[in-house]
Amino acid sequence: MSTVHKKTDAYQHASGGWGSVKAVAGALMHEGAPVTTSRVLVHQNKTDGFMCVSCSWAKPAHSHPFEFCESGAKATAWDMTSRRVDPEFFAGHTLSELETWHDHDLEEAGRLCAPMRWDAATDKYVETTWEHAFGEIGRELRALDPDSVVFYTSGRASLETSYMYQLFARMYGTNNLPDSSNMCHESTSVGLTEAIGVGVGTITLDDFKATDLMFFFGQNVGTNSPRMLHDLQEARERGVPIITFNPLREPGLVSFVNPQSPAQMVKPGETQISTQYHQVRAGGDSAAIAGICKAVIEADDQAKAEGRERIVDVAFIDEHTTGFDAFADYVRATGWEEIEQMSGLPRAALIEAADEYMRAKAVIAHYGMGLTQHRMGVQNVRMIVNLLLLRGNIGKPGAGPSPIRGHSNVQGQRTVGITEKPKLAPLDKLAEQYRFEPPRETGMSTVDACKGVIDGRVRAVMQLGGNLVRSVPDRYAIEPAWRKLRLTVNVATKLNRSHLVHGEVSYLLPCLSRIEIDVRGGxxxxxxxxxxxxxxxxxxxxxxxxxxxxxxxxxxxxxxxxATLDQSSVDWQAWSDDYALVRDAIAETYPDIFHDFNARLWTPGGFHRPLAARERKWKTKSGKAEFAVPESLNEDPDMPERSSSDLRLFTLRSDSQFNTTIYRHDDRFRGISGTRMVVLMNPVDIARHGLDPGMSVSLEAVSPDGVKRQVDGFTVVSYDVPVGCAAGYYPECNPLIPLSHHAKESKVPAAKSVPVRVVREPEMQQG
Incomplete structure (x- = not known):
């Protein structure tokens, strides 16, 4: 039975170091192919090798001898496992039985080996041929209204696959192309586009060498993108300050020992990563950034009154921005008491951060889902831009917004047309290039698709990777509705929960991993x-x-x-036999980005997409970079006033996890072992609720729709969490999040600030 260590103190060591080496070695041994996987790791993130299947952090032109991190090595070992889920495996297990398995155990069973079809008579997946699978899926799709079919994409799909997938969906007749961006950085795509005219970050690895200050907001680099620690370490070694805002003190943002540096591994000492660390209240990011901006503008007002050099970049603001006066007036009128209350931080801490910012000439602002997965997630992104614009920190070396994406090609699939928003896809170009009329109606986002499954508008879901059933909110409503679908198709490398919660007709189609040799047409x-x-x-x-x-x-x-399209101008067979042809087609559709695609494919460090904002050209409605006045510093202004006993829950990943993939039940950075069913609470809140560490409780969502959402079987863990907040693991806490609890404008599930109540039930079992 899973247990929690009595000792749940914060991790006492730097991230990386011998702990990382031990974790990687353990992962290789556990998956049963340590020698083979070790040889493969040498090629990971190298110019002539394969891109990591986990995070999307950049790979340098001049790579380190080992260009992988602990998380990346675990992901590679997970794919390289010696275990197999073959037809014989499915012959021995019904889907009803497999549903009782833990998510970790499903994926740990091994690699999928053959195309499978669900058999209703036996409740088992049975082997089929590729020809039969394609034929029946095609017949089912032709019988359905295209607007009732959802084509979901995980971030692991390549640019070539993503381009083919979106083109197929549109030729079929729908823009229902939700993807994992809808779950995480859609707030970035909306917010940055409105503010600076591009929906992605503006920095490159070269900017790390030119910056003299970095901010981190809501991004745990130690578990989500550890390779980035190399770049942070080099910046710190030349004296660059790093200011972090995060509810938890994460080891990767505190200190680091490079496990690939023999010198650092054998000598005492470690690199301090954050020079300031501010434990912002969950949902308090807009308020914290407003406080920094207020300190800057107050200092600028004083400098102006005294005839000294201005603090804000007046020339940049006058030439390149609009909306500064309204934003400055808002900040001046907002009291420090409100900022402190909403951010959970004292005025002195925010002024300390502002003082460092005012001394810096070039500033990067890194951020992650801790900013985007909020009701006011788009506003949070706009506030990042406001802060940078004050001192001209966009469009010059060493400066700019840096959204840290999760999955390895989640940004790229959007670049080549995976989007439910017709205005973001080059529909006119596709119509000309392929001689068909693409649908022009807005498709379904991930949240919309889930609502459609519940109300019956969606009849089929295809998943190109991913684990939607487990990753989306409101799982207790989603799962029974999912079983009423006519068709479910899953393209995957390993077994997961979405393959077991199936429609009337269901196919499980195993694909090659990106790590594996792919030979087509000889x-x-x-x-x-x-x-x-x-x-x-x-x-x-x-x-x-x-x-x-x-x-x-x-x-x-x-x-x-x-098997689906009656007619098509695309030679699909030729494309599937030679991916260079697909790249030629991508280059024709997007010549500004992908011209000479095949010739540039192996450019060391990659070739960069053109971004007008890097050149201070703003493709916004006004033609300038736009300041934005916040709607509210309250994270959830639509929520009725909460009880004083309510907590703000934010979800976490462990150090042994990537998205819904759970490598181990442990989280060494947080001192948790053998279980993921924990709720991290401040000792003050534990006492206030009459609880004790180790006690069994349930969490109940506080939502205005009256639907009861409760998850049982959590163990209380005393932890350094801001008072009034609590933390629990994703996806275990997903049933507590209503589908309606999402970011305004972007519809990203607001998983980083969920109102909950703690219910004391010592004998409860997990729901």
């Missing part, structure tokens, strides 16, 4: 990815496939397209 194939800094990279598999019955994602998409 030629070894390569694919492309876009990293978090907007650079495009080639990726070529180096390992033998887990099974000879696997197909590439491209071949699977092409096979379904050919």
């Amino acid at each position: 030629k070894r194939q390569a694919v492309a990815m876009e990293d978090s800094t907007g650079c495009m990279h080639g990726s070529r598999g180096v390992a033998l496939p887990a099974s000879d019955r696997l197909l590439s994602e491209q071949a699977i998409v092409a096979g379904i397209a050919m």
